[in-house]
Amino acid sequence: MTNETPIVVVKDICKTFNIPGRPPVHALRNVSNHVAKGEVLVVIGPSGSGKSTFLRALNGLETIDSGSIVIDGVELTAAKANLNLLRQGVGMVFQHFNLFQHKTALENLTMPQTVVLKRSQSEADEIGRRLLDRVGIGDKDDSYPSELSGGQQQRVAIARSLAMNPKVMLFDEATSALDPETVGGVLDLMKELATEGTTMVVVTHEMGFAREAADRVTFMDGGEIIEEGTPDTVFDDPRHERTRSFLSQII
Amino acid sequence: MFDVISSTLPFLLDGLWMTFKISLITIFLGSLIGVVVGMLRTLDYAVITYPLAAYIHALRGTPFLIHLYLVYFMLPATGISWLQFEAFPAAVIALSLYTSTYVAEIVRAAIEAVPSGQTEAARSTGMTALQCMWHVVLPQAVKMMIPPMGGVYVIIIKGTSIVSVIGIAELVRAGEHATQRHPKELMVIYGMTALLYFAYCYPVLRIARWAETKFGSVRLPS
Ligand SMILES: Nc1ncnc2c1ncn2[C@@H]1O[C@H](COP(=O)(O)OP(=O)(O)O)[C@@H](O)[C@H]1O
Ligand SMILES: [Mg+2]
Numbered sequence: 001m002t003n004e005t006p007i008v009v010v011k012d013i014c015k016t017f018n019i020p021g022r023p024p025v026h027a028l029r030n031v032s033n034h035v036a037k038g039e040v041l042v043v044i045g046p047s048g049s050g051k052s053t054f055l056r057a058l059n060g061l062e063t064i065d066s067g068s069i070v071i072d073g074v075e076l077t078a079a080k081a082n083l084n085l086l087r088q089g090v091g092m093v094f095q096h097f098n099l100f101q102h103k104t105a106l107e108n109l110t111m112p113q114t115v116v117l118k119r120s121q122s123e124a125d126e127i128g129r130r131l132l133d134r135v136g137i138g139d140k141d142d143s144y145p146s147e148l149s150g151g152q153q154q155r156v157a158i159a160r161s162l163a164m165n166p167k168v169m170l171f172d173e174a175t176s177a178l179d180p181e182t183v184g185g186v187l188d189l190m191k192e193l194a195t196e197g198t199t200m201v202v203v204t205h206e207m208g209f210a211r212e213a214a215d216r217v218t219f220m221d222g223g224e225i226i227e228e229g230t231p232d233t234v235f236d237d238p239r240h241e242r243t244r245s246f247l248s249q250i251i
Numbered sequence: 252m253f254d255v256i257s258s259t260l261p262f263l264l265d266g267l268w269m270t271f272k273i274s275l276i277t278i279f280l281g282s283l284i285g286v287v288v289g290m291l292r293t294l295d296y297a298v299i300t301y302p303l304a305a306y307i308h309a310l311r312g313t314p315f316l317i318h319l320y321l322v323y324f325m326l327p328a329t330g331i332s333w334l335q336f337e338a339f340p341a342a343v344i345a346l347s348l349y350t351s352t353y354v355a356e357i358v359r360a361a362i363e364a365v366p367s368g369q370t371e372a373a374r375s376t377g378m379t380a381l382q383c384m385w386h387v388v389l390p391q392a393v394k395m396m397i398p399p400m401g402g403v404y405v406i407i408i409k410g411t412s413i414v415s416v417i418g419i420a421e422l423v424r425a426g427e428h429a430t431q432r433h434p435k436e437l438m439v440i441y442g443m444t445a446l447l448y449f450a451y452c453y454p455v456l457r458i459a460r461w462a463e464t465k466f467g468s469v470r471l472p473s
Binding site for chain 2: 094098116157
């Protein structure tokens with residue numbers, strides 16, 4: 001795993017939000033990281049620590065002020081013309097699902113395939129149905145998002161990302177908006193994807209998931225990476241006081 | 252009374268036909284311009300959005316009668332040959348521009364009301380800004396546009412009566428002619444005029460209502 005070139009290489013990225021009349025917010029300060037093929041990186045940290053900004057920077061939803069992001073050999077910051085192409089390869093799962101409200105579950109999966117990948121309708125349908133089966137809601141193909149539970153919607157959203165054959169999947173608090181009884185099922189699905197070798201960057205407050213599924217855990221605070229390592233070292237033997245106090249609050 | 256009705260109805264129907272023509276052309280052109288202006292206003296480029304904002308505020312902040320006089324009397328006074336308009340095209344131009352400002356604001360508001368998560372999800376699958384607008388944002392925005400659009404169209408239909416001031420024989424002007432011939436039947440003639448407007452406007456509102464239920468109200472994320 002380590003002797004291969006990583007899929008994602010992030011070097012010294014900085015991002016400051018300037019809102020007129022307010023002090024600037026340094027959401028990312030010289031953040032560097034990397035994700036190898038098949039690796040599962042879990043990012044933890046208190047609210048406002050820059051986790052979402054970090055994820056959003058990885059697929060260009062957020063522009064960065066300095067530093068570089070390389071995805072599968074392509075420099076994201078230099079490839080302005082290729083940003084759409086690059087995003088195809090980076091799947092994103094959001095806290096609030098963001099399913100296309102005017103499309104059925106199946107259409108949510110097929111529309112991006114036909115529009116972006118130019119797959120035929122029948123091929124997209126076939127892939128779409130297979131993936132809905134895969135995430136456990138093959139019978140919901142004709143339902144609109146408003147007719148689905150949060151857990152079911154998030155499964156559709158995960159399937160929609162998978163349909164684009166991404167090189168890496170980003171999860172931003174994918175279970176934070178779910179009812180407690182549906183959280184487990186979605187986490188199980190994410191664990192399955194992880195064991196199947198999906199390259200993943202996961203922002204989560206589910207420490208059980210992090211411990212079980214992560215190859216590496218990164219702790220962020222105040223826009224900086226404070227500490228990182230294997231789940232065992234970060235959870236059982238944190239070196240930094242800030243990590244310790246965060247973990248003591250959350251567990 | 253039936254004499255009055257039967258003798259004036261043909262004139263009033265002629266007037267209705269003119270109202271119908273002007274309003275349809277105006278609604279079509281005004282909507283076309285308005286949709287484009289409204290969409291462009293949602294972009295992030297100040298070079299585009301500021302001039303368009305100025306266009307909208309200038310037209311909405313001044314009376315329509317002034318626009319009409321400007322196009323019909325003042326532009327020809329410049330002596331430039333392609334700025335000479337007959338009454339009908341002058342009315343259509345002024346009304347279309349006026350309509351476009353209301354349509355543009357409806358379109359912009361509807362587009363901005365589509366949650367940003369929809370755009371982010373679309374862009375993160377690799378869709379271009381244009382694909383995202385066409386496949387994700389507009390279909391959802393259109394549903395929110397239908398009810399206010401029906402309202403604007405009805406206001407425009409009734410508002411066409413003002414172009415009678417430059418001599419266009421639309422419904423209100425036809426009614427006034429009729430009252431000059433039958434000065435004692437004001438109630439009947441204006442009653443007929445109002446009924447004809449109602450016969451035209453009411454279906455428009457019904458269609459808007461029907462379209463609203465057919466395409467469903469918007470489903471916002473829970
Ligand atoms: N679009 C934005 N405009 C202004 N400030 C923002 C914006 N997005 C995030 N921030 C700020 O950046 C910091 C990091 O935010 P975020 O990355 O969302 O944190 P996290 O996901 O770890 O909770 C926060 O202080 C937040 O208020
Ligand atoms: Mg966040």
